[in-house]
Amino acid sequence: MNIYDILRKKRKGQKLNEKEIDFMVKNYYNSNIPDYQMAAFLTSVVINGMDEEEIFYFTKSIVETGVIMNFDDVDGIKIDKHSTGGVGDSVSLIVIPILACLGYKVPKLSGRALGHTGGTIDKLESIPNFRTDLQIDLMKEALRRVGAFICQPLNLAPADKKIYALRDVTANVDSIPLIASSIMSKKIASNADVIILDVKVGNGAFMNDYNEAVELSKTMLNIAKNFNKIASTIITDMNEPLNTHIGNYLEVIAAIDFLKGNYSNYPKLKEVCFTVIKAAKYILENIDTIKEKGRIEEINLNFSDENIKKIIDSGEALGKFKQIVEFQRGDTSVIDDPYKYFNPSVEYSFYSKGEGFISFDTYLIGLASGELGLSRKTLEDKIDNNAGIIMYKRAGDYVKEGEIIMKLFAKDNRSLENSLKILENAISFKKEKFETKAIYSVFI
Numbered sequence: 001m002n003i004y005d006i007l008r009k010k011r012k013g014q015k016l017n018e019k020e021i022d023f024m025v026k027n028y029y030n031s032n033i034p035d036y037q038m039a040a041f042l043t044s045v046v047i048n049g050m051d052e053e054e055i056f057y058f059t060k061s062i063v064e065t066g067v068i069m070n071f072d073d074v075d076g077i078k079i080d081k082h083s084t085g086g087v088g089d090s091v092s093l094i095v096i097p098i099l100a101c102l103g104y105k106v107p108k109l110s111g112r113a114l115g116h117t118g119g120t121i122d123k124l125e126s127i128p129n130f131r132t133d134l135q136i137d138l139m140k141e142a143l144r145r146v147g148a149f150i151c152q153p154l155n156l157a158p159a160d161k162k163i164y165a166l167r168d169v170t171a172n173v174d175s176i177p178l179i180a181s182s183i184m185s186k187k188i189a190s191n192a193d194v195i196i197l198d199v200k201v202g203n204g205a206f207m208n209d210y211n212e213a214v215e216l217s218k219t220m221l222n223i224a225k226n227f228n229k230i231a232s233t234i235i236t237d238m239n240e241p242l243n244t245h246i247g248n249y250l251e252v253i254a255a256i257d258f259l260k261g262n263y264s265n266y267p268k269l270k271e272v273c274f275t276v277i278k279a280a281k282y283i284l285e286n287i288d289t290i291k292e293k294g295r296i297e298e299i300n301l302n303f304s305d306e307n308i309k310k311i312i313d314s315g316e317a318l319g320k321f322k323q324i325v326e327f328q329r330g331d332t333s334v335i336d337d338p339y340k341y342f343n344p345s346v347e348y349s350f351y352s353k354g355e356g357f358i359s360f361d362t363y364l365i366g367l368a369s370g371e372l373g374l375s376r377k378t379l380e381d382k383i384d385n386n387a388g389i390i391m392y393k394r395a396g397d398y399v400k401e402g403e404i405i406m407k408l409f410a411k412d413n414r415s416l417e418n419s420l421k422i423l424e425n426a427i428s429f430k431k432e433k434f435e436t437k438a439i440y441s442v443f444i
Contacts, residue, residue, distance in 0.1 A: 003027075003037055010044040018057045025061035029159035035166055042163070042172040050177040055219065056226040058177070062185040065159035069107065069136070069191040074143045076105040079280055080192035082183065084207065084216075086200040087366040088243030088391075092120045092150065093255035094273045097320035099280060100147030101311045107143060109153040109190050121152055122374075126249040126385035128341060130330030146323045157185035176212065180219040188227050194283050195224055195231040196276055201440065202239035204362020210235070210440060217443050221296050230290055232279040235440040236272050240360045240395035243269050246369045247388015247409065253338040259318040263309075268394070271438035278303045279442060290444060298443050344386040344409035346416050351404055356429030358399045364426035365389070371419040373411030384411035395436045399429070 001023045010016060028038045050058065071078055079099055083089050096106050110120035110132075124130050134142065134151040142149035160182050167173050187195050197220055200206070201213040217233035224231035236242075244266060245254035254266065263270045278301040283290065311317050322335050334340055352358075373387030390407045393399055405427065410416035 003033060007037065007040050007044065010041060010048065013048040015051060016054055016057075018060075021054060021057040022061045025058065025159055025163075026065065029065050029162055038163070038166055039170045039172070042167055042170065042175075042178065045177060046172050046175040049175075052219075052222050052226070055177045055181055056223060059181040059185050059188065059223050060227075062157050062159045062163070062181060063189050066155045066157050066189060068189050069109075069154070069156075071105070071107055071140065071143060071191065074105060074140055076103065076143075076147075077194060077284060078105045078107055078143075078192040079194045079196065080107065080109075080187060080190050081196045081198070081276060082187055083198040084183065084200050084205065086238040086242055087204045087362050087369070088241035088246040088251065088269075089198075089200070090123070090243045090245070090251040090255050090258075090269060091198060091273055091276060093123065093251065093321075094258050094269070094317075095276045096148050096150060097259065097324060098273075098277055098308065098311055098317045100320050100324075101316050102277070102281070104147070104280065104284075105143045106148035107139060107190065107192060108148065108150040109156065109186070110150055111153070120150060122383060122385075123248045123251050124150055124328075124330070126252055126341075127325060127330040127334055130325060131328045134328070142324075142327050146327050147320070148324055149328065150324065151328070153186065153190070156189040160185050176216050176219055179206075180216055180223060184220050184223040188223070188229065193230070194280065195229055196279055197231060197233045198272065198276065199233050199235045200238040201235055202237050202362065203360075204241070204366055205238035214441065214443075217441075218296055221443060225294065225296075230283055230287065231444075232283060233443045234272070234275055234279060235442075236275075237268070237437050237440065238362055239436060240268075240362055241365055241389075241391060242272060244391045244394075245388065246365070246391070247372075247374055248383065248385040249342055250388040250390065250409070252334065253342065256318070256321070256335060256338045259312060259321055261313050263312060268436075268438045274305055274308055275301060275439050275442065277308055279444075283444065296443055298441055301442055342386055345384070346408075346410040346413055348408040348410065348416055348420075349404050350406045350408060350420075350423065352399045352401055352427075354427075354429045355399065355401045356431055357433050358393050358395065358397050358405070359428045359430055359434075360395055361426045361428075364422050368419040368422040368426060371422060372408060372415050387411050387415070396434050398433070 006020050027033045112119035132151045207213045213235050373384030393405050
């Protein structure tokens with residue numbers, strides 16, 4: 001097969017067949033195609049796009065470069081949940097134990113922090129001794145005994161990591177076919193029966209435009225359909241941090257508080273978490289109809305919150321979270337005493353310098369939290385799990401000059417100073433009151 005012909009064909013906007021796409025992906029992964037030729041291919045995709053069939057072939061080839069999980073010998077419906085990333089996104093910590101309480105099996109393979117967004121693995125590793133390096137036999141044991149696990153992925157879709165690194169340095173990140181295939185290759189390799197995708201949109205998300213978020217959602221749903229998987233996308237707001245608590249251990253503290261029944265303290269987080277659970281419930285109750293229709297639909301989830309609240313208020317969900325921590329060797333004493341390991345080096349109260357209805361640049365808040373000690377600038381840097389932010393105001397609140405907006409927790413004074421420089425531009429005030437939403441759309 002001639003790579004020159006493939007590059008020329010895609011540059012002209014012509015459709016590639018399965019063999020041509022497979023040739024590009026696997027030969028690049030095996031270092032038989034140099035970076036400059038793969039970069040030319042990716043640039044042509046960014047400019048000319050891919051149709052549904054090409055995206056399926058591209059995703060399939062990436063999946064085939066690594067391990068494909070198999071939990072068929074574990075009884076029950078397996079549900080996977082993924083977020084495209086945001087600030088204060090603690091949803092997985094909360095919904096996974098609740099879904100397990102509902103009888104679903106939740107094999108959750110999660111990642112670390114990426115850019116300005118937090119990573120579920122980093123958050124869980126802030127619990128002393130929590131193991132995130134489970135092998136397949138322990139994953140299956142966790143599903144049978146506990147109903148869920150949260151750990152690092154094995155060698156899933158490794159070609160995606162190599163392709164993404166090249167996209168990043170050649171300005172080929174902003175492409176819906178490439179974004180969708182990157183996300184879905186790992187979800188398909190995880191091989192759950194049902195996939196719930198939380199697509200963030202707003203100034204703290206990788207997607208800023210709602211219409212683009214819808215396009216990405218539908219592209220991922222078509223990929224799932226072509227792999228005979230059932231999926232749902234929930235488009236959620238990221239124009240402010242989702243949680244009041246931002247930071248690895250701070251988000252564990254908030255998740256425990258939520259699961260202890262104090263969910264009304266986290267209204268936006270509550271709405272997103274409950275919607276994820278309702279989407280799973282809707283799919284499981286309508287699975288045959290969804291398969292029969294075989295088309296994407298926007299739906300309304302008219303379920304009551306009462307069943308979810310009952311699982312939380314009874315202590316069952318918190319008990320399940322404790323079982324997950326215990327199985328993965330974490331220190332379960334944090335359940336009863338969440339602040340036990342919270343010992344920040346530097347604390348700082350951030351007060352308002354203006355007045356009006358407050359608005360946030362969530363991307364900058366994410367960067368500022370990273371500066372406090374949550375991000376690495378070199379491989380040798382250590383993350384400070386005590387670093388983070390507690391927000392006392394939500395977008396749209398009326399704030400007077402001198403009122404406290406947030407409290408910062410830094411690893412040292414220099415980190416605090418760097419964070420404050422960013423935060424100066426992260427807050428603005430509007431004269432007119434405005435409302436914020438948590439959920440925009442749900443697609444099946």
